[in-house]
Amino acid sequence: MDNLFILLILPIISALILAFMKSSTISKWTALGLSLLQFLLTIPFLCQFVPDAALQFEQSLPWIMSLGIHFHIGIDGISLPLVLLTNGLIPLIVLSTFSKSLKGNFYALVAFMQAGLLLVFTALDAFTFYVGWEIALIPIYFICALWGEGDRIKVNLKFFVYTFLGSIFMLVAIIYLYHQTPNNDFEWTSFTGLTLSDPTQRWIFWAFFLAFAIKIPLFPFHTWQPDTYTNAPAAGTMLLAGIMLKMGVYGLIRWLIPIAPLGVAAYGQLALVLCVIGIIYASVIAFKQQDAKRLIAYSSIAHVGLISAGVFAWNQEGLQGAMMQMVNHGISVIGLFFVIDIIERKTQTRSLHDLGGLASKMPKLAVFFLIIIMGAVGLPLTNGFVGEFLLLKGIFDYGAWFAVFGGLTLILGAVYMLRLYQRTMLGEVAEQQANIVDVEGYELVVLTIISILIVYLGIFPNGLLSLSEASVFQILQEVKF
Amino acid sequence: MGAIITLSLLGILVLYLGLYKAKNALLPVTLIGLVVALGFEITAWDKGTTPIYHGMVVFDNLALSFSILCIVITGLILLLSKEYFRAISSNVAEYYTLMLFSLTGALLVNSYHNFAMLFVGIEVMSVALYILVGIRKSDFNSNEAALKYFLMGAFSTGFLLFGITLLYGATGTFDITGVKEYVISNPQTISPLFYGGILLVLVGLCFKIGAAPFHFWTPDVYDGAPILITSYMSTVVKVASFAGFLRLFSYVFVPLHDYWTPVLLVIVIITLFMGNISALMQTSFKRMLAYSSIAHAGYMLFAIVAIGVDSASGILTYAIAYSLASVIAFGGLILVKRAHGSDQFIAFNELGKTNPLLAVTITIAMLSLAGIPLTAGFIGKFMMFHVVMQDYKIVLLVLAAINAAIGVFYYLRVVVHMYFKSADEGAVKVSVPLNFKIVFIIATLVTLLIGLYPDCILSIL
Secondary structure, eight states, X not given: OOOHHHHHHHHHHHHHHHHTOOOHHXXXXXXXXXXXXXXXXXXXXXXXXXXXXXXXXXXXXXXXXXXXXXXXXXXXXXXXXXXXXXXXXXXXXXXXXXXXXXXXXXXXXXXXXXXXXXXXXXBOBHXXXXXXXHHTHHHHHHXXXXXXXXXXXXXXXXXXXXXXXXXXXXXXXHHHHHHHSTTOOOBHHHHHTOOOOHHHHHHHHHHHHHHHHHHTTOTTSOTTHHHHHHHSXXXXXXXXXXXXXXXXXXXXXXXXXXXXXXXXXXXXXXXXXXXXXXXXXXXHHHHHOSXXXXXXXXXXXXXXXXXXHHHHHOSHHHHHHHXXXXXXXXXXXXXXXXXXXXXXXXXXXXXXXXXXXXXXHOHHHHHHHHHHHHHHHTOTTSHHHHXXXXXXXXXXXXXXXXXHHHHHHHHHHHHHHHHHHHHXXXXXXXXXXXXXXXXXTHHHXXXXXXXXXXXXXXXXXXXXXXXXXHHHHHHHHHOOO | OHHHHHHHHHHHHHHXXXXXXXXXXXXXXXXXXXXXXXXXXXXXXXXXXXXXXXXXXXXXXXXXXXXXXXXHHHHHHHHHHHHHHHHHOXXXXXXXXXXXXXXXXXXXXXXXXXXXXXXHHHHHHHHHHHXXXXXXXXXXXXXXXXXXXXXXXXXXXXXXXHHHHHHHHHHSXXXXXXXXXXXXXXXXXXXXXXXXXXXXXXXXXXXXXXXXXXXXXXXXXXXXXXXXXXXXXXXXXXXXXXXXXHHIIIIISGGGHHHHHHHHHHHHHHHHXXXXXXXXXXOBHHHHHHHHHHHHHHHHXXXXXXXXXXXXXXXXXXXXXXXXXXXXXXXXXXXXXXXXXXXXXXXXXXXXXXXXXXXXXXXXXXXXXXXXXXXXXXXXXXXXXXXXXXXXXXXXXXXXXXXXHHHHHHHHHHHHHHHTOOOSSOOOOOOOOHHHHHHHHHHHHHHHHHHHOTHXXXXXX
């Protein structure tokens, strides 16, 4: 049961099964069952994973031999947490849609996207990576544009074309690197083993950086993000923020920095400055938002800014923090968007003007919301604390001033998150919200799982950290600049 | 050679069938004839690398693969034509005959080994089309298109012929091996006539493939012609012209690479931007496809700008991907136009709800044209980028990348209309007849097959 290929095939099979289901109830439960099966199939990988730096469960099938392309996949400590994150969060995301009457085609798109995401996180061949990178984009485009709201057509067209533009430059760089490899192949090891001249690495850096920075998104490439997140359906936002943006961060660690270390040496500081600007900029804007969903969208820019800053600091703490925080951010942000979705469904609004005093009506939701917010803010004993602490330590080792400004995220984050909590949960009860009921059923299940994860990872972060420790150590040894 | 003879005889046979009012036999007979021609091409595979008939034609694998593609695409288009031609003309047999003659010309262009045959092939291919474009006698647009196409076609043939004359003047032979030997044996003393000849031939061929700045006839002609004729022109004719282009430049003019590459490079860049930016502005699906076909000509020229070992298989893959996607797109357009009476984007509104399978098929075609992975179009684009990268023309690639993003923009517009916009005047059910279904299934499956496992095409050339 440790065949990585099965893990990639199952979502595609699920998508094909789900695509033709008309009944909402059946497709919901089928989607949940299949995504849980996918999660169960992931567990053997976790159990059999040896936490050293080696690539494991490797599989290489000949694909396009006339161009030296292999379907080469494998897992190491850097990809395993993200594979777990993907397969763990998708059942939760599916469960979070149970109140809506969605047909099988929605879940088919989610499953198809899962295949693309997993391909990105496991690919050890640049062509395979690129294929995964692109095909993850198609389903999320349809999810956001079909079930979204507001000006969904224009917003998502911008999202699609913007991210496509970024990735096509990456394709140019990948083909260039292919021509440099001694045996003309797309293997990850041949790409990272290249010794390229300084000017070459500089433009390679930009070609990859553009693709990843747009996806993450980093300031100033973030302009698609708030609109897309706000107008997407809740599940779409969860997929985008919870999992998809990790593709970009993963790409930085796996591809960009090992391939173009000299490029990073030249522009890494600039990238870090962009990350830090993004943190402060997004935090300030988040504070001014009235739309709760938009607020979280901006907070997400700030959080991933910090994660990327930790990656560009390129030291043990920074990278480990990034690995940890990628998982944490995925869990927290899904919780946040889910809570907002619940509030919107019960009160028909998510404007902070019209909300207030929900804690008295929904005490259970208030508790869960508080735990999730504490996790997002990074309070001790929650998962966010460990991640942000490591990230800031890493950034501090790189440059104290970066840590000073990056550290503002803790303060600013607390400010806007607590403002969000206060405006929704505390204060006086708005009139039209007099007779709403508390969360129940599947909503409780999702919120409980998320809260348990937040607290558990806050108290026992070592399990997660030890997965990636050896791989991070090795990649730092191999790539220096 | 069997295929060319079969098709010529088939054309005459079909004409006689029309004369004796055997209308129902036209399509089956034509299709059987095409299958026979296909059989001749396939059995000739890997056999003829030497020119035959006094060096007039050569049936090497390059010629055969492009010929097979042309025959298959023509077959698919004819399958779509079952009801189509009857609705717009009473003389159905003429259609089949003219298309078969045009196809014969296309096969000659694929397999010429002598400038005379290139000229004859292009003329046979084009003259039949001049009539086909204007076959809706009472339709003003169709007449305009036919006249424009005829004048421009005649004009460009003039360029081609003049170029061939100059090449003959310099080398004293029409045989392309002879011309090649002249180039190799006189590297220092090539006559200026020869250089002039290359440029004129280049211009003539660029007219035929619709590359900018010689593209001004394409939008109006594509728009005015009946949809099926447009799909034939933008696939078979273009593919054959590219095969001719490729043979000439990869076989004969390669040693003078440094001389003509800059010219072609400029043409490619103008073509890409011209095609893509104009396509962006269109509100009509048919005109959008016309302009996008200009852009695709630009991408296919990549393989000739950076001629190398993978050029032939690159151009073949791209041509297959582009032709199949175009057939789907034009087929979908015919159905939508039949239901709504309009070829504007808005006619596609709500197709995702009224006919989800057709919408998915068109979506796959659009994604293939846009070059998204797991479709044949991506492999085609990938091969083109790969071929250009062998020459390290990174600036060209960056420009191509920007154009690819523009392309996504207008191809997605169709998808947006199909899925996200609601129709004003109630939903009209678009029905898909059986013959369309067959064509769509074949084209979609091959598109996905090449997208998933491109080795089946890449390894044959």
